[in-house]
Amino acid sequence: MERTIVVSRTLLIFVTAFLALVASTVAWPRLLKPPSVEVEAGPGQAAVDFVREFYTVDYRDRRGWLDRLAPLAASEGQALLEQGIAVVLWPELEKSQTVVPANQVSVEEIGLALEGKSPVSGGSAWQAWSVAVNLADGVAWPGMRHNTFTAYVMLRQEAGQWKFATFLSEPQLNELRRSAEAKP
Numbered sequence: 001m002e003r004t005i006v007v008s009r010t011l012l013i014f015v016t017a018f019l020a021l022v023a024s025t026v027a028w029p030r031l032l033k034p035p036s037v038e039v040e041a042g043p044g045q046a047a048v049d050f051v052r053e054f055y056t057v058d059y060r061d062r063r064g065w066l067d068r069l070a071p072l073a074a075s076e077g078q079a080l081l082e083q084g085i086a087v088v089l090w091p092e093l094e095k096s097q098t099v100v101p102a103n104q105v106s107v108e109e110i111g112l113a114l115e116g117k118s119p120v121s122g123g124s125a126w127q128a129w130s131v132a133v134n135l136a137d138g139v140a141w142p143g144m145r146h147n148t149f150t151a152y153v154m155l156r157q158e159a160g161q162w163k164f165a166t167f168l169s170e171p172q173l174n175e176l177r178r179s180a181e182a183k184p
Contacts, residue, residue, distance in 0.1 A: 047162075077165045095142070098139075126157075130153075152173050
């Protein structure tokens with residue numbers, strides 16, 4: 001015995017429209033939006049990102065500057081920023097009313113200068129990177145002789161990410177090189 005089910009055209013259109021509406025609210029956003037996979041920045045990019053944020057400054061917002069740098073700095077780097085660099089630097093920035101917007105700071109990776117393992121912090125890996133810094137004309141920090149210079153940044157891995165530990169001078173970097181070459 002054969003049964004025939006009769007579906008009205010209106011019901012069929014309604015069900016189809018409903019399914020299309022559900023599909024568009026669930027499936028389309030996933031199709032149109034790229035997957036949000038966080039890609040860990042390599043150490044060179046971490047150095048560039050830190051230095052760019054470091055030189056992006058507004059003398060009226062010391063706390064904001066430190067807050068922007070915090071996620072990019074290892075624990076010792078954050079302590080250095082808050083208890084050393086900002087303490088010494090900020091009065092000069094305020095006196096000269098220094099404001100350097102992000103679009104006035106250009107930083108490019110030059111390359112890995114040196115890498116090694118720390119003998120004091122459980123053998124954690126560190127890397128020293130050189131980056132080219134260019135500040136737009138008229139936005140130099142107090143005491144800067146040139147708007148274009150090379151900065152040397154030591155990074156350390158913390159929680160699986162490369163983060164700022166300290167700045168190095170060229171003589172400090174050369175001393176680290178000599179020390180590394182002297183070890184067997």
